[in-house]
Amino acid sequence: MDIFDSLKFDTNGLIAAIAQDIQTGQVLMIAYMNKETLAETLQTGIMVYWSRSRKKRWLKGETSGNVQTVKEVYRDCDGDALLFKVQQKGVACHEGYKSCFSRMLVDNTWKIVSDKNGPAANQ
Amino acid sequence: MDIFDSLKFDTNGLIAAIAQDIQTGQVLMIAYMNKETLAETLQTGIMVYWSRSRKKRWLKGETSGNVQTVKEVYRDCDGDALLFKVQQKGVACHEGYKSCFSRMLVDNTWKIVSDKNGPAANQ
Numbered sequence: 001m002d003i004f005d006s007l008k009f010d011t012n013g014l015i016a017a018i019a020q021d022i023q024t025g026q027v028l029m030i031a032y033m034n035k036e037t038l039a040e041t042l043q044t045g046i047m048v049y050w051s052r053s054r055k056k057r058w059l060k061g062e063t064s065g066n067v068q069t070v071k072e073v074y075r076d077c078d079g080d081a082l083l084f085k086v087q088q089k090g091v092a093c094h095e096g097y098k099s100c101f102s103r104m105l106v107d108n109t110w111k112i113v114s115d116k117n118g119p120a121a122n123q
Numbered sequence: 124m125d126i127f128d129s130l131k132f133d134t135n136g137l138i139a140a141i142a143q144d145i146q147t148g149q150v151l152m153i154a155y156m157n158k159e160t161l162a163e164t165l166q167t168g169i170m171v172y173w174s175r176s177r178k179k180r181w182l183k184g185e186t187s188g189n190v191q192t193v194k195e196v197y198r199d200c201d202g203d204a205l206l207f208k209v210q211q212k213g214v215a216c217h218e219g220y221k222s223c224f225s226r227m228l229v230d231n232t233w234k235i236v237s238d239k240n241g242p243a244a245n246q
Contacts, residue, residue, distance in 0.1 A: 003231060016153055018141060025148030030139055030204045042228075073228040074236075077216050081153045083224040093200050101206040105165075105196040108126060113197075 008080040009035065014050060015082060019060075019092065021099075022071045022085040028092035029100040031058070033082070045070045047086060066090035091116075131203040132158065137173060138205060142183075142215065144222075145194045145208035151215035152223040154181070156205070168193045170209060189213035214239075 009015050014032040021028055031049040033041065037057055040048045047068035051058040061067035072085040093100040102114035132138050137155040144151055154172040156164065160180055163171045170191035174181040184190035195208040216223040225237035 003228060003233060006233060016139065018150060018153065020150055027141060027143055027150065027206050029199065030141065030153070074224040075226050075228075075233055076152065076223040077218050077220075077225065078223075081224075083150050095200050097200075100199040100201075101197040101204075102200065103198050105126065105198075110126060110129060110198055 004035065004038075006079045007038075007075060007082075008078065010080070012052075014052070015080060017047075017049060017082045017084060019047060019068055019084050019086050019088075021088055023087070026099050027101055028068075028086070028088055028098070031060075038082075041070060041084075042073070047084060060092075061089065064090065064094070066092065068092070127158065127161075129202045130161075130198060130205075131201065133203070135175075137175070138203060140170075140172060140205045140207060142170060142191055142207050142209050142211075144211055146210070149222050150224055151191075151209070151211055151221070154183075161205075164193060164207075165196070170207060183215075184212065187213065187217075189215065191215070 007015055013034045016030060017033045018030045019028045032052055034050045037048040037050045047060045049058040049060060067089050068086040070084055070086055074083040091098050096116045097114040102112055103110040104113040130138055136157045139153060140156045141153045142151045155175055157173045160171040160173050170183045172181040172183060189212050191209040191211055193207055193209055197206040214221050219239045220237040225235055226233040227236040
């Protein structure tokens with residue numbers, strides 16, 4: 001696909017991928033994709049990342065069932081980052097929060113501001 | 124500051140920093156910070172990145188005047204990414220669009236979906 005021509009993969013062959021809830025606008029997580037997992041994501045419509053820590057393909061929600069369905073895809077101006085607007089099944093964070101960005105800087109400490117049973121308190 | 128203890132900077136000393144418009148929820152851009160520019164950002168309340176291409180401190184809006192004022196700061200569950208909710212003066216993108224994510228994947232091509240005079244068409 002020639003849409004890859006305008007993308008820049010880093011020296012590790014990766015590109016940043018931000019997942020945003022299409023309904024609430026909440027930023028859910030950021031992870032990385034290589035060409036293969038990006039191609040799979042675009043073909044299947046389900047978010048598949050490349051795990052930098054495990055060094056392997058990472059189908060988000062493969063074990064938890066909390067898959068992310070792709071609704072819209074954007075690239076940034078210099079082509080080194082992607083933004084996916086997704087429909088999140090269940091929660092995005094392995095800690096049980098809707099978003100991985102559940103800790104807010106408050107009085108010089110990281111404070112949990114998400115509710116495990118609902119959206120972040122600030123949403 | 125001990126809030127740095129729970130953050131993971133990569134082998135280049137950088138951490139991903141996503142900027143999101145606090146009013147519209149629009150994801151504006153992603154760039155990177157090192158410890159020094161993160162500390163400066165937290166101290167001044169104005170977004171300061173590390174430019175990977177120019178290898179130098181990058182005060183966003185230094186020449187354009189389109190600075191980003193920090194309103195809220197979040198870290199993700201594994202501490203290797205930050206989310207800043209900001210107030211964007213003018214536009215975030217050097218191409219004149221509000222967001223750097225102005226190109227949407229439509230019919231296997233990247234199509235500009237932002238209006239230079241307003242928010243993205245899909246917002």
